[in-house]
Amino acid sequence: MDKRTQSDLEHAFIEFVDRVQELGFEFDYLAKLDLRYVKGEAALSPHSMANKITLRPEDFIKQEKSLLNEDDDS
Numbered sequence: 001m002d003k004r005t006q007s008d009l010e011h012a013f014i015e016f017v018d019r020v021q022e023l024g025f026e027f028d029y030l031a032k033l034d035l036r037y038v039k040g041e042a043a044l045s046p047h048s049m050a051n052k053i054t055l056r057p058e059d060f061i062k063q064e065k066s067l068l069n070e071d072d073d074s
Contacts, residue, residue, distance in 0.1 A: 001037040001051055009035070013055050020057075027057040 013033075020027070037051040 014060050017057050032056045
């Protein structure tokens, strides 16, 4: 999986996390998504670590809050 694909996936996940919070839901902080990239030649080996990504909502919520706090400081 290339960096662009990973970045696009993380951006879509951030939008999902934001929308879930806007709707008034909280995440169970033990929750995570384990994904395996299945497109193209890179996906031929199910044992390749480069084809796997784990997304945890709290990682993105913390990043987003710290980015907002940095904007407040300027």
